[in-house]
Structures are given as structure tokens and as C-alpha cells.
Amino acid sequence: MIRLLLFIAVLVSFSKAEEEQNNDVLSSFLKWSSHYIPHVKDPMRHYQTWKKTWDYVQEHNGNHSSGLVNYSLSMNQFAALQLDPHIITQTHNQIIPDDRKEEFEYPFDIDWRTKGVITPVQYDGCSQVLALVDAVNSAVAIKTGHLVPFSAEEVSDCCFGCICDPGPQQADPPTACVKRNGGLCRDIDYPYTTNMCMCHECIDGSVRQPIQDYHNIANGSEKDLATALKKQPVIVAIDSSDPSLKLYKSGIYSSKNCSATHLDHMLLLVGYGSKDGEDYWLCKNCWGEGWGMKGYVLIARNKNNMCGIASKASYPIV
Numbered sequence: 256m257i258r259l260l261l262f263i264a265v266l267v268s269f270s271k272a273e274e275e276q277n278n279d280v281l282s283s284f285l286k287w288s289s290h291y292i293p294h295v296k297d298p299m300r301h302y303q304t305w306k307k308t309w310d311y312v313q314e315h316n317g318n319h320s321s322g323l324v325n326y327s328l329s330m331n332q333f334a335a336l337q338l339d340p341h342i343i344t345q346t347h348n349q350i351i352p353d354d355r356k357e358e359f360e361y362p363f364d365i366d367w368r369t370k371g372v373i374t375p376v377q378y379d380g381c382s383q384v385l386a387l388v389d390a391v392n393s394a395v396a397i398k399t400g401h402l403v404p405f406s407a408e409e410v411s412d413c414c415f416g417c418i419c420d421p422g423p424q425q426a427d428p429p430t431a432c433v434k435r436n437g438g439l440c441r442d443i444d445y446p447y448t449t450n451m452c453m454c455h456e457c458i459d460g461s462v463r464q465p466i467q468d469y470h471n472i473a474n475g476s477e478k479d480l481a482t483a484l485k486k487q488p489v490i491v492a493i494d495s496s497d498p499s500l501k502l503y504k505s506g507i508y509s510s511k512n513c514s515a516t517h518l519d520h521m522l523l524l525v526g527y528g529s530k531d532g533e534d535y536w537l538c539k540n541c542w543g544e545g546w547g548m549k550g551y552v553l554i555a556r557n558k559n560n561m562c563g564i565a566s567k568a569s570y571p572i573v
């Protein structure tokens with residue numbers, strides 16, 4: 256009898272622990288949904304889908320704790336990607352505040368952020384436009400000592416026809432288009448306008464910052480990439496299709512799944528360093544400050560051209 260009672264007591268406490276755990280997950284979901292998809296009327300409808308991503312993140316972070324992987328993941332805005340397309344659109348348009356304390360404890364041999372030549376992290380879908388403008392911003396700031404933002408709208412209108420899609424697969428490096436156009440207007444001289452999509456002059460007759468030329472890194476050469484980075488920040492293209500990158504939180508990113516030739520996203524390379532024998536590149540992304548390490552990512556360096564980081568890199572010469 257006592258044995259049976261004991262057995263029941265164990266069963267009850269076991270399911271109680273499970274229930275508490277479920278409650279924890281549920282409250283995490285409610286916290287996440289009120290932050291990332293506050294406009295959704297019936298968030299519980301998405302709970303099961305969200306939970307799959309949650310389980311993946313928990314498992315990955317368990318692997319991180321036991322040293323199997325060198326980066327961690329978080330339930331950020333992209334945890335909504337498996338939900339319906341309606342949610343994705345609205346989530347993408349949201350500015351996500353950074354409410355996390357970051358442990359950015361990685362040393363750098365080069366870090367252009369410390370030189371005052373990098374503009375703040377943005378939240379925008381078109382990475383090739385932003386990486387290019389960022390690279391021009393930095394090149395001009397290094398040359399003149401003044402960080403003056405140039406126009407992303409102009410690059411979008413004049414080089415991509417307002418369509419972000421063609422992307423880094425284009426034969427032409429994006430800098431070539433800006434060079435052909437005679438350079439770039441300052442952001443204040445070619446401000447953002449909704450759906451204009453027509454390439455025009457800088458306003459009030461102000462002149463463009465000319466782009467003398469651009470330099471392409473030898474395909475796949477991380478050595479060349481490091482040499483270029485000593486001069487200035489560099490535009491890099493990567494394969495961003497592994498879902499783990501979207502959920503990246505911190506650490507040195509690497510993936511067995513990403514390719515060195517399928518390039519679908521651009522970043523601004525701003526530094527490199529090493530820690531505990533692991534080398535990494537420091538890149539600025541355009542997925543907001545709430546993603547990654549305050550908007551930045553460390554990508555494994557000297558690891559066989561991880562995710563194609565050295566496959567299609569270039570920088571503007573101003």
C-alpha cells in the first residue's frame with residue numbers, strides 16, 4: 256500500500272514538474288508574442304508552431320553549453336518566420352528594441368567601430384544597399400575624418416530599381432553602379448521617399464561624393480580579405496539560408512549547411528580577432544540591434560571560407 260502511494264506520489268510530482276515546465280514555456284511564448292507580434296489578436300493559435308522553434312533553440316543552446324557549438328541562439332523576431340506570412344510582414348516592419356545584456360567579450364586585432372567610422376545598426380530588408388552605403392560611409396570617414404551618411408535611397412533607386420531581389424548574385428559588384436552614376440549624394444541631399452523608385456540628382460544642386468574605383472577580393476581568399484580590412488571596412492556576401500543564422504544570438508557562427516557559392520545576403524565586414532585559438536570575422540548586419548550581438552555577428556575565420564564570406568567581397572575606393 257505504502258509502495259503504491261509512493262508510486263502515485265512520484266507520478267504526481269513528475270507530472271507537476273512537467274506542468275510547471277509547460278507553464279514556463281507558455282509564459283515565454285506570451286512574453287515573446289506580446290513583444291514581437293502585439294498586433295496579432297489570437298497569438299495562442301501560433302503556439303505549437305512557435306514551440307518547434309523554441310525546442311530547436313533549447314536543444315542548440317544545450318549543445319552550446321556542452322561545447323558542441325560555439326554560438327548561441329535566441330527567440331528573436333525571426334522566430335516568427337515559421338508562422339504565417341501576414342505575421343512576417345508586420346514583424347519585419349517593426350523596430351525591435353534591444354532588451355538584452357550582451358556579453359561582447361571577444362578581442363579584436365582590427366575593430367573599425369572603435370574609430371568612429373561606422374554608422375548605427377539599422378533594421379532594413381535590403382542588405383546589399385545598406386552594406387554598400389555603409390562601406391562608402393566608412394571609406395569617406397577614414398579619408399576625411401567626418402562620418403557623413405550617404406544615401407541608401409539613391410542606391411536603391413539608381414542601382415537596384417527599388418527591387419532588392421537581384422542581390423549579390425549579380426555579375427557586377429554593386430559598387431560598379433555607384434561609380435558609373437558618378438558617386439553618391441549625402442543622405443540629407445537624397446532623402447528617403449516612399450515608392451519613388453526613380454533615380455534623380457542630389458537636391459539643391461549639391462554634388463556627389465565620387466567613387467574613384469573599387470577593388471574585388473580574390474574569390475575565396477581570407478588572406479586578401481584581412482589585408483583589405485586593414486585599409487577599410489569591406490562589403491561581403493554570404494549564404495544566410497541556414498535558419499540558425501536568423502536566430503543567432505552570440506558567439507562564433509559556423510554552419511555545416513552554408514555554402515560558399517550560394518550567396519544571398521550582404522554584410523559590412525568591420526573587424527577580426529581570435530579567442531582560444533578560434534579566429535573570427537566581425538560583421539555588421541542590418542537586422543536591427545535586437546539581433547545577434549547588438550546587431551553584429553562573429554563568423555568563423557580561416558575555416559574554409561565559412562558561408563562564402565570571402566567569395567564575393569569588395570570595397571569602394573574614394
Ligand SMILES: *[C@@H]1O[C@H](CO)[C@@H](O)[C@H](O)[C@H]1NC(C)=O
Nearest residue numbers: 311312313314315316318323
Ligand atoms: C545537438 O547535438 C547533437 C549531437 O551532436 C545533434 O545530433 C543535434 O542535431 C544537435 N542539435 C541542434 C539543434 O543543433
Ligand SMILES: *[C@@H]1O[C@H](CO)[C@@H](O)[C@H](O)[C@H]1NC(C)=O
Nearest residue numbers: 323324325509530531532533
Ligand atoms: C569551438 O571552439 C573550440 C576552441 O575553443 C574548437 O576547438 C572547436 O572546433 C569549435 N567548434 C566548432 C563547431 O567550430
Ligand SMILES: *[C@@H]1O[C@H](CO)[C@@H](O)[C@H](O)[C@H]1NC(C)=O
Nearest residue numbers: 496497498499510511512513
Ligand atoms: C541542414 O539543413 C537541413 C535542411 O534544411 C536541416 O534539416 C538540418 O538540420 C541542417 N543541419 C544543420 C547542422 O543545421
Ligand SMILES: *[C@@H]1O[C@H](CO)[C@@H](O)[C@H](O)[C@H]1NC(C)=O
Nearest residue numbers: 474475515516518566567568
Ligand atoms: C568563386 O569560385 C567558385 C569556384 O571555385 C565558383 O563556383 C564561384 O562562382 C566563384 N564566385 C564568384 C562570386 O566569382
